[in-house]
Amino acid sequence: MLMKRRVVALLSPLQELYPVTSASAVFGYHGPDIPEHYDFTLCAERPGPIRTTMGVDIIVERGLEALAEADTLLIAGWCSTVEVSSDLGAAILAAHARGMRIMAICSGIYIPASLGLLDGRAAATHWEQAAEIAARFPRVRPDASVLYVDHGDVATAGATATTIDLCLNQVRREYGAALAMRIGRQLSAAPHREGCQRQYPELPTTGPVPDSLAPLLDWITANLDRPLTIEDMAARSGLSCRTFSRHFTSQLGISPGRWLLDRRIAGARALLEETDLSVETIAQRVGLSSAVNLRRRFHNALNTTPAAYRRSFR
Numbered sequence: 212m213l214m215k216r217r218v219v220a221l222l223s224p225l226q227e228l229y230p231v232t233s234a235s236a237v238f239g240y241h242g243p244d245i246p247e248h249y250d251f252t253l254c255a256e257r258p259g260p261i262r263t264t265m266g267v268d269i270i271v272e273r274g275l276e277a278l279a280e281a282d283t284l285l286i287a288g289w290c291s292t293v294e295v296s297s298d299l300g301a302a303i304l305a306a307h308a309r310g311m312r313i314m315a316i317c318s319g320i321y322i323p324a325s326l327g328l329l330d331g332r333a334a335a336t337h338w339e340q341a342a343e344i345a346a347r348f349p350r351v352r353p354d355a356s357v358l359y360v361d362h363g364d365v366a367t368a369g370a371t372a373t374t375i376d377l378c379l380n381q382v383r384r385e386y387g388a389a390l391a392m393r394i395g396r397q398l399s400a401a402p403h404r405e406g407c408q409r410q411y412p413e414l415p416t417t418g419p420v421p422d423s424l425a426p427l428l429d430w431i432t433a434n435l436d437r438p439l440t441i442e443d444m445a446a447r448s449g450l451s452c453r454t455f456s457r458h459f460t461s462q463l464g465i466s467p468g469r470w471l472l473d474r475r476i477a478g479a480r481a482l483l484e485e486t487d488l489s490v491e492t493i494a495q496r497v498g499l500s501s502a503v504n505l506r507r508r509f510h511n512a513l514n515t516t517p518a519a520y521r522r523s524f525r
Contacts (some may be wrong), residue, residue, distance in 0.1 A: 215250050216385065219281040221322075222271055223289050228285040229375040230316045237378035241397055248386055252277065256299050275302040277355055281382065283312045286319030288371070291343065294466045295325050302327075313365045314381065316374050321366050324348040328365050335360045335369040342493045388480035406425045422464055431471060435478050435498045475499055483521040490517050 218238045220231050231253070238249040252279035253269075255261055262270040275298065276335050278284060284306065304326055315323050317337050323329050324344065329351045332391040336353035344353040356358060357379045359368040360386075368377040374396070389488050427448055431439060444467055445455035447453060459467045478497040482488055488496070494505035 222283040233374040278306040389484040
């Protein structure tokens with residue numbers, strides 16, 4: 212029987228619901244076709260009605276005792292003017308010391324920062340909070356240019372919109388790329404965005420700008436087995452290669468060639484985890500043409516071989 216990991220979301224007074232519901236969408240129930248790998252629950256320092264930014268209350272039944280059982284603590288925001296109480300701080304530090312992972316979203320960074328858990332470390336920070344974080348916690352290195360930073364025991368996400376990115380990253384770490392892709396596909400989440408991608412990329416100021424890259428990204432993902440080129444993607448978008456590359460990089464913080472290779476590697480990882488297909492067949496299915504090319508690209512990306520990667524999931 213699958214032993215489910217326990218994710219506990221810590222709610223604060225005047226809680227924003229978006230990061231909480233986004234996390235529950237990743238760690239919650241996905242129907243009978245996807246096995247349940249997580250238990251997701253809520254807690255608060257003072258259980259009971261918790262006011263939300265929507266103007267309604269939600270009832271939280273569990274208190275800090277939930278941290279003693281948690282594998283992961285999600286801190287879904289925090290008011291910077293509210294001090295971390297000694298009880299809350301002690302409960303988090305004790306749970307962290309026994310191995311509990313902490314994920315702090317947006318202003319949730321104030322809690323691990325105030326407890327010294329980010330001293331000497333980089334932390335993804337919302338661009339509006341970077342200066343304050345640097346002033347209040349001089350030993351923390353705030354980075355407002357990335358989606359998230361994951362140190363293993365503590366991970367931070369710069370903005371609430373990156374909650375799903377960070378949560379899917381955790382699924383990948385714990386259960387592999389295949390499950391993360393299945394959950395992301397069910398949620399119609401954007402294809403995997405690495406933490407190093409920018410939070411608020413600049414938009415092009417000249418030339419035709421499509422409303423969204425989503426249709427193109429879906430088309431690329433559905434045609435990974437084809438020998439796609441930048442010219443193919445640009446033509447699909449109705450743009451010149453130069454304009455397309457500039458627009459793509461500005462929107463996603465990564466070049467179209469790098470993005471395409473990342474998708475091919477992600478597809479290869481999923482097939483290595485879930486199937487017994489040969490490396491040659493997988494290479495053809497993800498558009499890397501040959502086993503030799505797949506092995507080289509795979510090793511450059513992950514510092515391991517496809518065979519060793521497959522063994523780690525068997």
